[in-house]
Each structure stands twice: as C-alpha cells, then as structure tokens.
Amino acid sequence: MRSRIYSTIINIAFFVILAGIFYLQVLRWPLYHTLAKNNHIRLIPFPGLRGTIYDRNGLAMVDNRLSFDVVIIPQEVENTDKTYDRLSQALGISRAKIESIIRKESSAPFAPITISGDVDKDLAFSLEEQKQRLPGVLVLPRTIRWYIYGERASHVIGYLGLINKKELDDLEDYGYSVSDLVGRSGVEKAYDKYLKGEDGGMQLEVDASGRLVRILGSKNQKKGRDITLTLDAKLQAYAADCLEGQRASAVFMDPRNGEILAMASSPSFDPNIFIEPGKNDAAVGYIKSSARPMLNRAINGQYPPGSIFKVVLAFAALDTNKATVHTTYVCPGRYYLGKAEFDCWKLEGHGPQDMRDAITHSCNVYFYNLGRKLGPDTISEYAQKVGLNKPTGIDIGGESGGLIPNPAWKKARRGQSWYEGETVNYSIGQGDVLVTPLQMTEVASVLAMGGAAPRPHVIKKIGDTTVNVPKPKMVPISKETAATIRSAMVNAVSSDTGTGQRARIEGLKIAAKTGTAQAPNGDPHAWFMGFAPADDPKVAFVVMVEHGGHGGVAAADIAGKILRFAKDNTEILK
C-alpha cells in the first residue's frame, strides 16, 4: 500500500515534467525561438538618408545635418555623483532632471540613454575633450532632418512623424520599419516614397556579454531621391515674413504651367520641432493652439470670397449675353429688394457704372442687378466652370473643395427654398459660398491665360527626372470676355479711383481685384487676387488676410510688397 502511494507520486511527477518539456519545446517553440534569436543576433542599422529638397533655383530647402546627442551608459559610469554633477553643469540641466531621465529611460545597464539630444556643436566638442573626466558619457553623432527655412515653408514642405502601427502594417512591404519617420503633411507626405532612403544595416552574432562573434551579413544604405520644387525659396521666405503676425495666406503661381512659386500660411510651425523627441511640448502646443498653425490656410482655409467673386459674375453675364461691356446700372449707394435694403460699400453711390467701371470700383449695386438677372443657377454653373466647388488637384493633397451653393443644393441640404435675397448676396460673394485661396489663384490664372486652367503643383523634378504636368484644362471663356475683365482689373490697380491702387508698382502692370468678405466675428476678411504682368502674365496670386478689414487694404498691401520683391529680387517676372 505505502509503496503504491510512493510509486504513484513518482509517476505523476515524471508525467508533469514531460508535460512541462512538451509545453516549452513544442507548444511554445515559436516564442522561445524568437527570443533565442533576439538574444544572439543584433542589427546595427545604417539609416538611409532622406532625399534633399531644393527650390526651383537649386537652393536647398530641406537637408540632413549632423547632430550630436549626449548619452550615458549606466554601467560605465564610475562615480555617479561626480558624473551627474559635471554633466548637469555642462548641459545646463538640473541634476534631478538627469536622474529622472535615466530612471525613466533605463532598460539595461549597457543600453545608452540620451540625456540631451542635438546639443550645440561646441558643447559636443568640449564634452568630447573631457572624455577622461566623464567615463560613461558619450557624444554620439546622428544625422537628422534639417528644415532650413523653418516656419517659413513648413506648410508646403510638411513635417515628419514617427510611423504609427497602421501605417507600418500597410507599408512594411515597402521597406518601412518601426522607428521610421514618415511624412505627415505637404511634400514630405505626398512624396514620402521617393524621399525615403533605404536603410542598410549589419547583422551580427554576439555572445552573452555582447561581444561580437561574427558578422552574419551587411547591406549598404541608400539615400532617398532628391526633389526639386517649383517654389522660389527667396520669394517663399519673403511671403511668409509678410504674413507674420496675422492669420493669412498667400499663393503665387505661374499661370502658364501651374507651378507654385510661393505658398505661405500664417501662423506657421517649425517642422524641426517634430524631429526632436524632447520637444514634444512644443509640438503639442502647435496642435492645441486655437490659431491652428498646422492648418495650411492656402488650401484648407475656406472663406466667402466677397468681391473677388464678381469676376465670375462678369464672366457669366458676358458669356450668356445677359449683359455686354456697355450694360450700365446706376448705383445710388443702395439696392432694394422689396423692403430689404442692400448697401453698396460706397454709401454715397458710384453713379452710372458700366461693367469695366463696376469691376474697377467693385460696385456692389451693379452686381446685385447682374446677379438677379443671371439667377443663382447660372452663377453656380459659371463658378464651377472656373474650377470652384472642387479641389484644384494640387499634388501635395489634402486640400478643401470650398462650396458653391445653388437652389438644388439648398433644398437637398437644408430642405429650404432659395430666397431672392440670397441671390443678391451671392452676387458679391457672400452667403454660403466658400472658396480657398488656391482656388481663387486658379480663377486668376484662367483670366490671365484666357481660359487655360493649369494644374497647380509644387514638384518640378524627382532626382533628375522632370515631373510631367497634365495639360491645362480649358475653361470656355471667349477672348473678348477675358480681355474685358482683364482690362477692368488693370484699371482697379492703375486708375486713381480703382480699389487696388495700393498694390501699384512702378514698371509692372498688375491686373487685380480686391475683396471684402463679411466674417462672422470681427472685421471682414480681406482678399486680393490678380496676375502680373497683365499683358504677359507670369504670376497669378491671391493674398487673403482673415479679418484684414475693409476694401482689401491689408491684402493689397501685402501682395504689392511681395510683387515688388519678386520683381527686384527674383527671376520670376523677368
């Protein structure tokens, strides 16, 4: 009996052990196989550099530069107190902060912990010289992305962020890996697959103490492809400077081919911030800011166009023969629809105005009449003909489409009928209508080129290959119509009664239209849209200042300044 108990216990024990071995070796083999592999195989990555981004003249706008990180290897520190104190002194970081970083980041005694990333070069060299006094402290060089123009070109160029789980799942096959930075907006995002370098690396076998046993294989890294933009870096920087301190955007585009020469949006952000993990607070600040600096107002800002919309009505009226150049209305300063009164911006009235005068003077009453004659459906039809109500198709993507309302839209969307009063407002670009500055730049191009609507784009070349640009779409606008509107816009700048005279520049014939759009809270938005030189257009532009005030003054001033700069300092107008 007793011996039976004994042998039973022995049998059970052996069985449990057999089951244990089976569990480890057969059932859990995949896990332990990986763990064993991770134990003895190390990958030393050689990160492939991202391609450089140049402006149209070959100036580097985004490059890679060497940075120096100060790291500490805990097991090699001889005297913790002394080392921390000296390091604290050298870096200007409190000792408590250093200790907290080490506590938070420490994974293994031999794993380096970054105390301070991207330190000053002089500091890096001086620390390197003191190596003997600071055992365990190392200065490691690392290549990081360098946005040379910082805040001044960030919306077009974009920024980088750590790849997330979902993207990694989608992109793993294309050579992306866990710690990769990927483009989060702008060119960095749209052309990520060209810019991205190919990582190389060495596969090593190491023993338990981390010593190299042998090299299993290695692969060289490859730099990503360089990209040449259509931007003119100098003009871009200047435009950005002109917008500083306001919520505004500016687009300058070559109307002949759609090349974006400058696209600025303010307030802006510094893409360099997103590279440094230590500067997370600043990045979060951008995202949380109510001024929305991350928003590219040139393509995502949707505003009522105000008076710059009048050119669309002029086009519609002339094209449908509802009016001619000579059609004249008298402006008494106000307009009545039943009992409702609609003002002209000039309360004393413009008097009799033909179409050219009305555009030059931006007479509201004239366009109230014209709009009512056309009706909302025709207005919306022609607005869509010039490319509104849908994205322009710019290659950096993510742009908004704006909104061109009509009675059918209103019925479907709000279940309400269209009121005649809305047509009156619609005629001067108010009400539900929304456009983006880039869309209006397209409209300016159409007028400048007599109908040819180019596809806006920021990329010129990938590597040495010139990127093909789709042929401009043709807007069916007659030569005469375009010429009429153009001459009125020229007058708007050159005539002493014109609304855009503040943008006047000696030796440059500018065609432009001002705009004032009622904004829900505060001052109205200021618009300025045009092209130059008027007879041989080389640049089409829009400047938009949120709450910039009446008469497009703020926008016209900025546009004038930028055009003067373009004329004096760049090749664009030559």
Place this chain on the structure above:
Amino acid sequence: MKYDIRSKGEFDYGLVLIVAVIVLMGLFVIYSASYQKYVLSGTNLSLRQLQSAIIGIIVAFALFRIGYQRIIDFGYYIFGLNVLFLVLVLFVGDMRYGARRWIEIGSFAFQPSEFTKVTFIFALAKYLGDIKEGIERPKALVWPFVMAIVPMLLIFKEPDLGTALVFVPVLFTMLLIAGARLKYLMILIGSGLACAPFLWFFLKEYQRNRLMVFINPNLDPLGAGYTIIQSKIAIGSGGILGKGWLAGTQNQLNFLPEHHTDFIFSVVGEEWGFIGSAVLLFLFYRLVGKGLRIAETTSDIYGKTLAYGIVTVFAMHIIVNIGMVCGLMPVVGIPLTFVSYGGSFLITSIACIGILENIKNKRKVF
C-alpha cells in the same frame, strides 16, 4: 520452478545498461556545454567526468562485492565520519562560487555533502532495521529526525540549500516504508510546514531572490531571474529536433550560466530538442522504475529502506533539477544525476547503483 538457494543471485543488466547510456549521453552534453572552455583553455571537462565515472564504477564494484549488510553494520560510524567532514568543510573548505563546499587534498577535491546523502541512508537504514516494529512509537522518530537535521544544518551553512533539502524526502520515504505511523509523520510534516515561514529569515539574500523570481521571473530579468529566463529560452528554442550538438546558441554563446552543472538539462533541450529530452527523461523513468522494483521486491527491512532511500535521492535530483530548469520549480541548485558535471555526485550515484544491484543480488538469500 525449483528454487536453487546456492545459485548466484540475480543481476539487473538492464539497470546497468540504462545508467551507462545516461552517463554516455552526459559526457557528450558536457563536452558541448564546456566546448568554449575547451577551445579557449584546453580543459576537457567530459574527460574528467569520464575519470570520475571510472572511479565510480570501481567503487560500485567494490561495494557490490562487500555487500550492503556489512556496510550497514558500520553505518553509524561511516555517517559520523561523514558529518565530521561536513564540520571540517566549514573551516578548511575551499571557497568556490561563494560557497564553501569542497575539501581539497592535493589536486583532488570532493564535496562531503554529496557523500552524506548515501551515508545518511545507510545509517538510517541500520536504525530502522534494528528497531523494526518499534518505529511505530513516536519516541522512535526522534533519532531519525536528529540524524537528518544535523547534516542538513551543516550543509545549509555552506551554503547549499538544494542538497540540504534532499534529506527531507529521503527521511520521510524511509520512515514511511519502515512502517512509521502515518499520524506521527503527518504531525512532523505539519510542524515542518509551520516552521517554513521562519526559514525565510535564515535564507541568504540570493536564495530569497531565487524564490521571488520563481513566482515572477521578470521581477529582475538581468539579475536573479536571468538564469531561469535564459534556461527556458534555451529549452524552448530547441523545438522538437533541437539545434544539434555543439550548435545551441544559448549554450555556446554563454547566455546560459552554469550550463555544464545544474543547468545541463537546458543544453540537452536546446541541442537535442524535445526528442532528446524525452528520451533522457524516459531513461530516467526506467532507472527509477527499476530501482523501485528492487526496493519493492526486497523483504529485508535493511535492504528495503536502503533501496528506497537511494531511489528517492535519484528521483529527487531528477525531478527537482529538470523541474527547476523548466521553470516549474524554484531554482534550488541541485545537479542532475549522472549527467551534470561533478565528480563527487557522479561517483556517489554510480556507487549507489552498485548497492542497488547488491540488494537485488542478495534478496533471495533469505
């Protein structure tokens, strides 16, 4: 069948064959486990293990010829002498890996504690054989208890927790088989368990850590938990077929500490896979089974308790050792019978086979 009383007693060739195969496997595994050392310094540990095995065979043969009854007669004296050595080791012992377990005589070093396991069994077998049914009285349990506790404390002091703990199951098995009253044994076990929490305070820091990391190895993955994690990785990564002899990365690249001694089974698992470990486990199972068969079929109370004691020592080492390298038990640090590198334990174990064979051989004498 006519029973010939003068005929030569039986001899279990199967048992010897099993042991021979296990020892041979052990030599190969030790060669692989110490391969890096061999390459670096030319020390061939498997050769030394072979020398120990040969000494073991000689001792086993001698003991077989002498006969266990004669040795039992001197049981107390041999045990007493052995305990003296245990005291001695605490004073003049050679310090290795932070423990004082070895006595050095010239170039020869041995661990008295390894021999104590057997001398204790002999002494206890003599006591149990002498007292016979008297063991049923509770007073009779005092002396065996003292006999066990003295060497345990001395070994614990070395410190060698694993070896000290082996005495507990051996003591209880032999008492159980000798016919001690279950009630008293239960009381003994119960009071032992009640004392267990106090034992915690006597443990050294590293021993406490080992127990803590058994509960959660990730508590200290680079410190106390390191060994068990690496051991499980080694065994698990071996898979069904293993990585091949001399090809285990965990073993050859030194991720496994003590891989030629206490953690030798991890090398078996890594390089020979589930098939290798299962074969080895099966051989052990047969070994214990054959030992038990001898113990069960022996009517002589001396021989019976002696055989049970020996089988228990084998079974304990096998189960606890493999259990701990697989993470099923805390790491207490006892070697794997016939396989782990270590002369004293190998000699003792092979000698025990000689004694078992002798018990089998003699049992028909009565």
